[in-house]
Amino acid sequence: MKVKTLLSLICVFCLCLTGCSFLEDRERVNGLLSNEEDKYSLFITGPLDSITYEILEENDIRNVNTIRTENSLQYVQDQYGVLNIERTPAFVVLNDKKVVYKTYDMEDLFEFLQNNGPTE
Numbered sequence: 001m002k003v004k005t006l007l008s009l010i011c012v013f014c015l016c017l018t019g020c021s022f023l024e025d026r027e028r029v030n031g032l033l034s035n036e037e038d039k040y041s042l043f044i045t046g047p048l049d050s051i052t053y054e055i056l057e058e059n060d061i062r063n064v065n066t067i068r069t070e071n072s073l074q075y076v077q078d079q080y081g082v083l084n085i086e087r088t089p090a091f092v093v094l095n096d097k098k099v100v101y102k103t104y105d106m107e108d109l110f111e112f113l114q115n116n117g118p119t120e
Contacts, residue, residue: 032068032092032094033095033098034094035066035096037095038063039118040063040113041064041067041068041094041095042064042091042093043083043094044068044069044070044092045069045089046088051067051091051106052067063117064113073088084102085102089106091103091109093113100118
């Protein structure tokens with residue numbers, strides 16, 4: 001009987017740790033969300049100057065209000081595991097509620113941003 005109780009407690013403990021990890025990932029992603037309903041937030045893993053507001057404007061993209069860049073793939077995988085970033089460069093587009101698009105190709109990113117608005 002004690003073995004079953006101990007195993008049950010271990011299972012509950014493991015589930016709690018898994019749940020906490022998931023919640024931490026969600027909280028971190030919440031920090032990347034757009035703070036405007038009608039604009040996107042852009043999170044880039046890769047070279048720090050790969051995309052700037054000027055580059056977006058040159059490509060007729062005006063629906064991004066925040067650009068965050070992190071150079072270290074390992075840091076992103078550790079801190080934002082829920083994004084499932086596998087390589088760099090990676091481009092993640094978020095609205096004010098969730099991740100809406102992820103790509104590893106800048107041209108695909110530009111096409112998405114040019115053809116989709118945050119409220120669509």
